[in-house]
Amino acid sequence: MNRRRVIATGIGGAVTGLAGCLGGSASEEALPDPVDLEGEFDTDHGMAIGPHGGANGQIFYRDADPRDEGNPAWFHTLVHSLFPYHFDRLDRDWEPVVVYVTDFSRVDYTVRQRDGAPRMPSPTAPETFADATDLVYVAESDVMGGMGPALHPFSDQEEARSFIDTHGGQMFDYEEIDRTLIEGIRQSEN
Incomplete structure (x- = not known):
């Protein structure tokens, strides 16, 4: 083990x-357990989860099933899907029960070159997810996610610092992630 x-x-x-x-x-x-996202799930963009690289996520809301609107509760990118979706639902007074995201401290990962940029893997197994509020996030690194610049979550701050030493970036707590930060990350790809 x-x-x-x-x-x-x-x-x-x-x-x-x-x-x-x-x-x-x-x-x-x-709390509901994270589900295995391997192979069966498409995101709100109609993309399969797993083959694109980077952190995945899933959200469970109290008394409001996201699928009631035809939108899933799982995501293949945090910057382009999970956080914008979540902020929109919070504006509608949806109450999150738990938000899970990939915890790269739980994954033996290798950053690989793909499409001309270093990329993180995209684990989908339930044990690779952790409560998003308990993690720190690296933004503005040279490592891309599924759709470009990404947030890379870690439960171990030392591992996050080591990632930053190798790939650059800044560390943020969950509470610091807001629309302004997400929009800034999205704009950095242009």
Whole structure:
């Protein structure tokens, strides 16, 4: 078992133990699990998840199923899909239960050259996702995602710093991600 899997398993056990200590019924505390996005899912852009590279995401909302509008709750890019979609839903008073994104600290990844630029892989397995609010994000690096400049999420800040040392960029907390940051990242591809 590799180091990342051991860490992920330990974190999952600690969260489960903490939830039990905090009280409440299992149904009140239980969050939906991330789903495996391999092969079956298309994004709101009609693109398959996985082959394009970069972080993926999925959102679960309380009392509002995104599929009711014909839009999925899963995304192959954070900058071009997940965050713009999410900001729009927050404007409509949709309440997120949990937002999951790829956690590159849980993945043994290799940055590879593709289409003339370094690119991250695009893991789709459930264990590669983490709660988006618990992660730090690297923006403005030379590593692209599925549709160009991207956010690269990490649960381990030291790994994020190491990524920045190699590929450049800046680190942001989840709370710092807003429309202005996302629009700035999108415009940087022009």
